[in-house]
Amino acid sequence: MTVPSLASSLSDSVAAAARRGMADLAPQLRRSAHADFQADGVLAAARTLRRNPRQVAAEVVDHLPEDGLVATAVVAGPGFVNIELADRALLAQLARRVGDDRLGVGTPEAGVTTVIDYSQPNIAKEMHVGHLRSTVIGDALVRVLEHLGGTVVRRNHIGDWGTQFGMLIQYQVEHPEPVPGDTGTMGRLATLYRLARAQFDTDSAFADRARRRVVALQASDPSTVAAWQDIVDESTRYFTDVYDRLGVRLTDADTVGESAYNAALPAIADELERGGVAVTSDGALCVFFDDLRGPDGEPTPLIVRKRDGGFGYAATDLAALRQRVVELHADRLLYVVDARQARHFRMVFDTARRAGWLPPTVPAVHVAFGTVLGPDGRPFKTRAGDTVRLVDLLTEAVDRAREVVAAKNPGLTGAALDERAWQVGIGAVKYADLATNRTRDYVYDPERMLALAGNTGVYLQYAHARVRSILARAADGGDITVDVTATLEPAEKALILDLDAFADTLVEVVAGHEPHRLCGYLYRLAQTFTTFYEHCPVLRATGPRRGNRLALCHLTGETLRTGLHLLGIPTPDHL
Template sequence: MASVPSLASSVEQRVSDALASALPEAGAADPLLRRSDRADFQANGILALAKKAKANPRELAATVLEGLDKSGVIKEVEVSGPGFLNITVSDEAIIRTLAARAADDRLGVPLNGSAGTTVIDYAQPNVAKEMHVGHLRSAVIGAAMVEILEFTGEKVIRRHHIGDWGTQFGMLIQYLLEHPHELDHKGGDEEASGEEAMSNLNRLYKASRALFDSDEEFKTRARARVVDLQAGDPRTLELWQRFVDESKIYFYSVFNKLDMDIQDPDVVGESGYNDMLVETCKLLEESGVAVRSNGALCVFFDEYKGPDGNPTPLIVQKSDGGFGYAATDLSAIRNRVTDLAATSLIYVVDARQSLHFKMVFETARRAGWLNDGVKAVQLAFGTVLGKDGKPFKTREGETVRLVDLLDEAVERATAVVREKAEKVGLTEAEIVENGQYVGIGAVKYADLSTSAARDYKFDLDQMVSLNGDTSVYLQYAYARIRSIMRNAGDRKPVAHPELELAPAERALGLHLDGFGALIEEAAADYAPHKLAAYLYQLSSLYTTFYADCPVLKADTPEQVENRLFLCDLTARTLSKGMALLGIRTPEKL
């Protein structure tokens, strides 16, 4: 089905046409249409156009008003202030437009006509290391952006650039070679749980580190093993692969808790670009983009200087011949642009790495790997803070394990669900399931309702509250609607454009009409927090509607059907919007 024009776009087009007639020399002028408290919309563009044309703005506004096509959409218009147009649409236009949205599986959200291919790099844990609270934001923000972009028609390729290479593996592999059963599973050939896999890896890491620090001969053997790994020695690679596989068991168990789907082909770690590193360096050096400085291969930038005032270089290859992160990141760009035909690259990475990515992107541009047809963006995110406003730590000052945080969120949420369970008739299985949905939803929403670049406080008490800007509030609004629909019996949702709408119905309807434009904006700006804000406002407007406008006890059968129609479209919009954020909407709560 073709996308459904919103009321805003219909009004904007009509004002634009009237402006073109009143002031032909202005061409296709933007009326600067905005939602307004004084009417449904306000056109603010006349002032600037009048100034440019040396015309009286109120007189120009009156001429525009005279030529405005009001048929079928606009109920009334008034000139306000120095030349604003306050525009009120008809109740009939609201319901007709919403009915067209409701008839579309996509809720009238348009597909992006210029969609391309986006490679999004997110959720990047490290092999043989435990995931902590610092891994949360990349995973949650990245997964939401994947869903939002795919919904607008973009081809999205997921990449999980896991840390699976480096000198630390010499120590780990050598220890495993000398203690071959350290990663064996208790259940024999059966796959371990995520907890057992991480326990194995933690135990082996601590034991190998202790030996590395205390035994010079082991340290020598471990360093020689790094050379074997980098040279591609088959036995060494086989043991390295065991670490990767064991870590994946653990990673996937954590992502499963987060209700995120991570597929094996999407996991392409640092090792995936090893074969390209030498060529990347050669191409940079031969083109003059990178130069040798004290034996290291560096790229210099006039605009990035260190505390001493000297330029801060991007080190692509160290003086000992080893490769830095830059070599891997630049090789990944070459692969993603050339082999995957990406038109956009998004890196969901901590804001503290911003300088690194600025230098990497600029280097890739100088080398010609990024051009006008490809954009690269770091979707930088801030830090997760504790209630005290400091980086989130345990009482002992340790980094918080991600699984502990998620388990506690589910535990708290399950307690909240259990309090209401008897009233809504939940079984024990539904309490447990809803506790998962509410707990994980609470964690994701707290993250996604904050602009990615900002830090945010992790406060579970607030996150699982039924009041305020929380996912539980949104989930509860959805469940309330589903309860009304179940109680409606034979009465069905039917749009009745002929009915006069109450103020709360109008406000809800106009907000529902903005869903398509909002999704386009969230996708274009890589801003899932804008979708979260829209859904919170939708739930708030629905709460007012629910209080002011009886649904099943409305005055006439037609009014019951029309209000059921508004309920149903609100529920579908909430469900779709929450799904794009990676959050489930329980039918009962």
């Protein structure tokens, strides 16, 4: 059952009070250091009414409904309305959330289909830290959308097509002897890529043969296609292994590579051309935009079909977009991709709108994230050997976590230690990636990413574990009956108010496609719980207070567990 937040109920009350007084008013309710909530909207309303704001505020206070929610309401400062809520109402809200297996979180996404494109590694290449952001952010958004009742179609748009395959396959044909390296870890393909690349760059005759191999691949030459398929399969097995290690819900079923759209590309070009959206320029089929120009002042087009008749990724993205709208019935399209692709997506979305493939009712959003920079402030290179392999980063994170875990829990060994180290290490990496505004660039810093103190994943895991510990020690563990007649201490009150904001926060996360808001919320909640933990004994409390505090622990634990789960971060019962 959906439980509206106290903030939203109170907002309704204030708006109603204002209407009974004089005018419409957006309450603009927010948490405050001076009261439980403050309503700022009176100030703006007073201006349009050309009236004294404090007087208007006083009338709002007078007209507030007497429904037991508000304990005190006073006018403060230039015309703020400061509101304290009644303990009884707070406890009743606690009881409602504790009593619901979804913690009162609604399903505003029910009936909405979102197609979300994320991760996008390239066949025959290592996954690196850049893929981490897309994968982790995309996974978190998927989880939140699904939790809010939405239908989500995951799309891993892998780079499985292009000229580099000619080079790889041709090299294999000419060097049938086994390439060194373990097939399960991408070592073999990485070596193959390096060798083929080196010869391609230095041996023009080989480069020509590689290009002819590309033509053979495009012409569906059986042996060439078979060789391509082997490479794709080997890479895909590797990706799946990485996703498992990351604890990310991406599977083979979600993988639809660029090659899947090959058959649709000619029709894409034809329709654009027939509709007058695309025109031929310099032999290439192009879509132009009034406001997009290059350094020379000439317009910069989206190139749908190259002069040589081949298709680039613009055509592929358009075909994928159309398929997602028409066949998958997407109500919303998300692309979790590096911010450097901003112009590309603008052009693709604009083209799709013009072509009529993207109805005005379907938003298409480039969920951009900042570039991962090296210590020198330059982006990581993908070709030269400087890239940090994602698996190495994960291994290091888990190894470091294992050291800390083992030091804190000498009794923990073997598989149990490995499990705990994985939970803590992966949690640290994901939290570091999710906790900040995704649009900023950031310098890759393993020290910071793997830190296990302060505002980190482990802090939240720790807070969760302490809650669980209390609940486990409570002999009457099941008795979390809320007594609404009790009085609340400040720390209890603050905790209820924070807990109550969970559902609203999830809605914000979806609205802005910003998982970092959930991180910020959970961190605040964990801090508020810690204050409660330090000030309010639970197990030693007596009378109604004990049940209430156990209920607070229960709801805090469930909220932390659910919230962290939505970020893809594990929540062990013990740390």
